[in-house]
Amino acid sequence: MELSYRIIAEEEYFKVIELWNRNMGILFPMDEKLFYGNLEMDKNYNQQCILGAFADAELAAFIIYKKHTSNIGLMPPAKKMININSIAVDFKYRNKGIGSKLLSLCEDELKNEGVTSIVIGRDTFHFFPGAPTEYIQSIEFLKRRGFEEENIDSDMVCDLKNIDLEEIIIKKNLVINRDERFEFTELTEKYKESLMEFLKKTFPGRWYGDMDLFFKYGMEYKDIIIVLDREKDKVVGFSHVFDKSSKVIGPGIYWRELLGNNYGGLGPIGVDADYRKLGLGLTLLYRCLEIQKKRGVSKMCIDWTDLLDFYGIFNFMPWKSYLHMTKKI
Structure with a gap:
């Protein structure tokens, strides 16, 4: 040969x-x-x-x-x-x-x-987001060639159709931010510029760049859920969600063939540093899941995270794991 x-x-x-x-x-x-x-x-x-x-x-x-x-x-x-x-x-x-x-x-x-x-x-x-841990031989191959092991991140999944969000909130005594100052809603044209200003300030790297590009490739406003500070009339948090009608494929639905017909995804998700410790992150996650359920999403993936306990609140479980590996040359 x-x-x-x-x-x-x-x-x-x-x-x-x-x-x-x-x-x-x-x-x-x-x-x-x-x-x-x-x-x-x-x-x-x-x-x-x-x-x-x-x-x-x-x-x-x-x-x-x-x-x-x-x-x-x-x-x-x-x-x-x-x-x-x-x-x-x-x-x-x-x-x-x-x-x-x-x-x-x-x-x-x-x-x-x-x-x-x-x-x-x-x-x-x-x-x-790393070497898939299922491929043990591949990881051993990389280690033999000088790559060093670091931390592990995971994709997480849940069967959204079969969980009761309100029941989870009650049974786990979760504190949901119901302050009328904050609105959790789909993005509209009116707040697109505010969203980009929020990203520029809080997540100026990859998240800002990806969002700018996704809009150019036809991403619809329905795929972005924002936290709106009504008093200041500005975006202070966001999440990117996906379903089978999404025009852009994000990491949460890369392996959608394995998630069945009514697949969905979520990520990234983040809140302005000045608004943290108000329960907005947990509330935003809850509202996103609520919206996805209403859209008919069943099996849903949150990609590339080590926040297993946070997403586990709503019964997300590790699905695929990835080992970070780096080699100095």
């Missing part, structure tokens, strides 16, 4: 999706809408950074890595760090040094450009 290593041409990307689904599709089913959509929206995506190993015309393995060339929201790019978005070797070609070769080619290029660290996942428009 003779192998060649080269950049994967765009017209060959379907081979990446096919290889992905042969090897990971049972746990992380990939489709064209997600794959091409994430690449198109990502300013850090560069076709030169999708390398493939080919056995004649057949794709045997690939690595997608991203350099930080663009601002992350209002924050400057981290030019000394790159992210490996994904790496996979087809089961037919494993244990032949192909994955190691792809990593080596990637690292050799990066060393010459002054990169000092490589992070698994966590890239802009990532597929994974």
